[in-house]
Amino acid sequence: MKVVVDLSICDLHGLCVEAAPEVFQIGDDGALHVLIEVPPDGLRAKVDKAVRECPTGAISIEE
Amino acid sequence: MLRRIAIVGASLAGLRAAETLRDRGFNGELTLIGDEPHRPYDRPPLSKQVLQGAWEPEQTFFRKKDGYDALALDMRLGVRAVSVDLRARRVALADGTFADYDRLIIATGARVRTLPAITPRAGLLGLRGLDDAIVLRRALMDAPHVAIVGAGFIGLEVAASCRARGLPVTVIETLPVPLSPILGATFGDMVAAMHRDHGVDLRTGVVVTDILGESRVGGVALSDGSRIDADVVVVGIGVTPNTEWLEGSGLTIDNGIVCNGSGEAAPDVYAAGDVARVANRWNGDSPRIEHWTNAVEQAVHAAENALAGPEASTSFSSVPYFWSDQYDRKIQFIGTARPHDEMVIVDGSLADRRLTALYRRDDRVVACLAVNQPRALIKYRKLLAANASWDAALSGTAAS
Numbered sequence: 001m002k003v004v005v006d007l008s009i010c011d012l013h014g015l016c017v018e019a020a021p022e023v024f025q026i027g028d029d030g031a032l033h034v035l036i037e038v039p040p041d042g043l044r045a046k047v048d049k050a051v052r053e054c055p056t057g058a059i060s061i062e063e
Numbered sequence: 064m065l066r067r068i069a070i071v072g073a074s075l076a077g078l079r080a081a082e083t084l085r086d087r088g089f090n091g092e093l094t095l096i097g098d099e100p101h102r103p104y105d106r107p108p109l110s111k112q113v114l115q116g117a118w119e120p121e122q123t124f125f126r127k128k129d130g131y132d133a134l135a136l137d138m139r140l141g142v143r144a145v146s147v148d149l150r151a152r153r154v155a156l157a158d159g160t161f162a163d164y165d166r167l168i169i170a171t172g173a174r175v176r177t178l179p180a181i182t183p184r185a186g187l188l189g190l191r192g193l194d195d196a197i198v199l200r201r202a203l204m205d206a207p208h209v210a211i212v213g214a215g216f217i218g219l220e221v222a223a224s225c226r227a228r229g230l231p232v233t234v235i236e237t238l239p240v241p242l243s244p245i246l247g248a249t250f251g252d253m254v255a256a257m258h259r260d261h262g263v264d265l266r267t268g269v270v271v272t273d274i275l276g277e278s279r280v281g282g283v284a285l286s287d288g289s290r291i292d293a294d295v296v297v298v299g300i301g302v303t304p305n306t307e308w309l310e311g312s313g314l315t316i317d318n319g320i321v322c323n324g325s326g327e328a329a330p331d332v333y334a335a336g337d338v339a340r341v342a343n344r345w346n347g348d349s350p351r352i353e354h355w356t357n358a359v360e361q362a363v364h365a366a367e368n369a370l371a372g373p374e375a376s377t378s379f380s381s382v383p384y385f386w387s388d389q390y391d392r393k394i395q396f397i398g399t400a401r402p403h404d405e406m407v408i409v410d411g412s413l414a415d416r417r418l419t420a421l422y423r424r425d426d427r428v429v430a431c432l433a434v435n436q437p438r439a440l441i442k443y444r445k446l447l448a449a450n451a452s453w454d455a456a457l458s459g460t461a462a463s
Contacts, residue, residue, distance in 0.1 A: 011393075012393075012437035012438075013384075013386065013437070014437055014440055014441040014444070015384070017441050018445075026437065026438050026441060030437075030438065048086060049363070052082065052083070052359055052363060053359050055107065055355055055386070057125075
């Protein structure tokens with residue numbers, strides 16, 4: 001699983017940071033950062049939640 | 064044996080429920096029923112990107128990349144569910160067909176309220192669905208004067224989109240201060256000033272007494288005796304949950320479908336989204352919530368519990384969240400505030416229209432508002448989820 005964020009449509013709602021703080025962070029630069037591009041399978045449920053809850057559909061998972 | 068699941072309502076909550084069921088391994092028959100002819104689409108862009116002309120309507124469709132094959136749905140669109148027989152476990156549809164189920168998830172949403180005692184006519188519009196947005200956008204192309212009834216979030220977003228198109232806009236609101244019951248008068252005043260600065264003629268503390276014009280809209284008459292010329296009138300005075308089809312079903316209906324903390328309305332029947340009132344463990348309330356994120360959370364929760372069954376169900380716990388984009392401002396709000404909660408600005412200012420504010424009730428923090436400060440929200444979301452004390456929230460630590 002590889003996490004891909006389309007920063008051009010990320011709207012900084014921050015729901016992914018809440019769902020999977022291990023993977024997503026809003027940095028001091030005010031932009032979203034993916035901390036682990038290929039998260040371990042143990043984080044799958046959290047990343048799925050982040051994908052589902054993103055209001056702009058900016059997050060996708062490539063297998 | 065769990066072989067068949069039916070979902071009534073093919074908008075955000077219905078779709079997310081279907082996706083979750085498949086994610087969690089359900090491989091039986093999955094029926095998704097929707098009364099609109101469209102595949103599931105996203106509503107928030109309708110009042111903004113679509114009205115402003117930045118997006119074509121089809122850009123709002125969900126799953127544009129993934130498609131629907133992997134979900135293997137029996138998708139029945141353009142057909143309304145008319146009743147459910149809980150004992151027979153069967154939903155009846157308007158076209159005379161049925162959908163049998165072992166578990167049922169209801170996500171029939173809500174529809175716009177209309178002005179009482181006002182007959183429909185050309186140019187008198189609402190905004191809820193994709194077709195509404197297409198009709199309204201077309202109407203805006205004729206450079207009309209737009210009157211908007213209701214300065215709630217929909218009305219204000221439509222106003223901002225009309226101003227982005229350079230159209231003259233009058234907004235009519237019965238409250239003295241828009242949004243004040245939800246966000247407080249201090250913030251409501253700021254929003255009102257923002258709209259006036261952008262050229263909106265905002266009339267507060269007045270009621271619409273009549274819509275002028277015979278076959279098509281000509282204007283609006285107000286309780287202060289004034290009249291506003293308008294070619295298009297958009298009514299944004301709230302929504303009504305779509306529960307009529309459940310009358311006599313045995314489900315408890317009271318401004319929505321009343322559910323327990325598992326999202327259950329009855330054994331094997333779940334509800335989610337705008338139509339549902341799910342008990343929320345976070346604050347003990349069970350309001351009906353009309354927000355995007357709530358629809359997703361309740362849908363995922365209902366789907367998981369539908370698979371787990373009552374013995375293994377989890378209880379719903381969520382800090383409500385919504386946002387609104389108006390002009391170059393993003394308003395974000397988490398938690399729940401009441402009119403008499405104290406609001407304290409902890410960063411930024413009303414003058415800059417860039418701020419973070421916390422809401423206090425007794426010794427607890429109950430809500431956080433952010434305008435163009437998205438990072439602050441993440442910090443306070445954690446504190447709210449942990450039911451932090453007011454002092455802890457002010458000092459920015461989760462310890463209470």
